[in-house]
Amino acid sequence: MVDRWSEWKSFPARHLGEFLNAPVGPGLYELRHRHTGELLGFGHSANVASALTSHFEPNLWSRLLKKSAPEHHNHVEYRTMSASSVRHARDQEAAIAWRRNAFWGRAA
Numbered sequence: 733m734v735d736r737w738s739e740w741k742s743f744p745a746r747h748l749g750e751f752l753n754a755p756v757g758p759g760l761y762e763l764r765h766r767h768t769g770e771l772l773g774f775g776h777s778a779n780v781a782s783a784l785t786s787h788f789e790p791n792l793w794s795r796l797l798k799k800s801a802p803e804h805h806n807h808v809e810y811r812t813m814s815a816s817s818v819r820h821a822r823d824q825e826a827a828i829a830w831r832r833n834a835f836w837g838r839a840a
Contacts, residue, residue, distance in 0.1 A: 754781040776821035
């Protein structure tokens with residue numbers, strides 16, 4: 733069973749001892765720019781909390797090419813949706829993506 737989306741939350745400041753409030757199990761996540769509302773990330777994961785934190789860590793290729801992280805976490809908000817399994821999370825992600833594409837296809 734898939735829950736509902738959580739409220740939009742700001743990324744925690746680690747240096748202030750704040751914590752990320754996200755499922756440690758399977759679910760979906762969505763990232764957006766706080767000021768513009770631009771969608772920065774959307775997907776499913778077996779561990780949503782890990783997927784959210786890894787979004788701001790540069791991967792191997794970025795480190796080798798000395799590229800910066802995708803976006804500073806102070807400007808990003810996130811929301812999550814827990815799921816009973818990775819399969820349900822993946823299916824829900826596909827359904828949400830299909831609805832969004834159908835909506836924007838009609839709106840265009």
